[in-house]
Amino acid sequence: MKTKYLLGICALAIGSVAMTSCGDDDTYDVVGNPDTLVYVNIAGDFPEGMPKNSFTYVLYHTPIGPVVMEEPGDIEIDVMCTKNAPSDMQVTLEVAPDMSVPGYATIPADAGITVTLTSNTLTIPAGKNRSDDKIAVTVNTANADWSKLTEKAYLLPIRISSASGATPSQAVGCAYIGVLTDVKAGMVNESATQATGTQITDKTGWTASYFVPATGAGADCTEKLFDGNNNNYAYFVPNHADATNEEVITTFDLGKVYTLSSVQINYFGNYYAIKDGTIETSVDGEEWTVQGTRTWSRLSRNCAFAFWAPFQMRYVRLTSHSFYGGTGEGQAMAEFWAYE
Known part of the structure; x- marks a missing residue:
């Protein structure tokens, strides 16, 4: 390092x-x-x-x-x-x-x-x-x-x-x-520019759902985030014209406990970029630990959280914000990847 x-x-x-x-x-x-x-x-x-x-x-x-x-x-x-x-x-x-x-x-x-x-x-x-x-x-x-x-x-x-x-x-x-x-209190290496470890390609049984606190909107987005297709995405619509401070909370359940070295979220298109995100992890879905916050360029496309060392988790929760706020803009998450 x-x-x-x-x-x-x-x-x-x-x-x-x-x-x-x-x-x-x-x-x-x-x-x-x-x-x-x-x-x-x-x-x-x-x-x-x-x-x-x-x-x-x-x-x-x-x-x-x-x-x-x-x-x-x-x-x-x-x-x-x-x-x-x-x-x-x-x-x-x-x-x-x-x-x-x-x-x-x-x-x-x-x-x-x-x-x-x-x-x-x-x-x-x-x-x-x-x-x-x-x-x-x-x-x-x-x-x-x-x-x-x-x-x-x-x-x-x-x-x-x-x-x-x-x-x-x-x-x-x-x-x-x-x-x-x-x-650094959390496990996220804020200086890392990319995911580390070996990508898990078998995502059978993984699920994901999102929730927008400002509107109460939420839905399952499993079929969008685990199919390996960046052109198939979950779109989180903002509540108002200036939605850059509006939170989207996305929860990923990997079906079992993994020892992971990093996770990554890909988004679709610059106008649907993720500006920043805070990641929490849990092994049981009840007790959560904040691991760190990252910010990204709107051109980065791959939003990675690399950890100081691999550790155990089953659940990953991401609280994120958009780069752009306005009608027709928001966050469009295309894929979630985990790395052992």
Whole structure:
């Protein structure tokens, strides 16, 4: 379940390094600061809630335990200075696991996450304002205990500790290894884009019915949703001209208990799209558990609920809303699929 992620370069007050040039001079300076400053400036977009220069892991705490959703790719750091170096400038960096950053937790030592650098020194050549070389960063998570990370956001700084003939920036003098966490109460993986597992093709004995609370309308729709034909659909007519907030509750009975890894609803045509849906499951039809909510593009056609891990259910209940509201529009569910 891994995808790419981000790291961070430190700054207690993350501000932009504003620079000016003086005519034909090859000198640059932070406005209002006469010192030569050395800093880190990693290009790119950074996750919401994380500072500039951050490389971040995204961690979900799910009912089956911690799941790393995104992680950094290759991490390399170089440095810059606010004036061209008069001679070769030696810049030293260090991993600072105990350094605290306001608003972020410190990665606990017993979490088993270690960070190492291929080198501790970079050189900004004479006459230049950026190092030609880079330091590669290795994050070892082989022995990580992600359950130790229960705060919302963590940062582990890699800071500029010294520079010959210059001063490390207080604003952007670090890079961060970051961890963003979230708690997922239900079994639905909201990041999954498609169903997972093996499709069950024998749907003998499966039944389905729908109910529209706003109108009291309801009917059996078994023959429409289990025949494998996306052109044969159950159409749920809206109650009024603006029906996008009108709920349709569809209940599927699979006839026996299955251990499923995902379920999927196909709809017919963009004008009959499902905008969002909340799924509940039950093994007996009496006690129900909300597993999660998904939203979709009106062009997705396949509305999938993939689970963190397979689990048992016989009944599936979907509470859904339409993309469009208006006479002649609504939801048109064409097929229901389940995957072991």
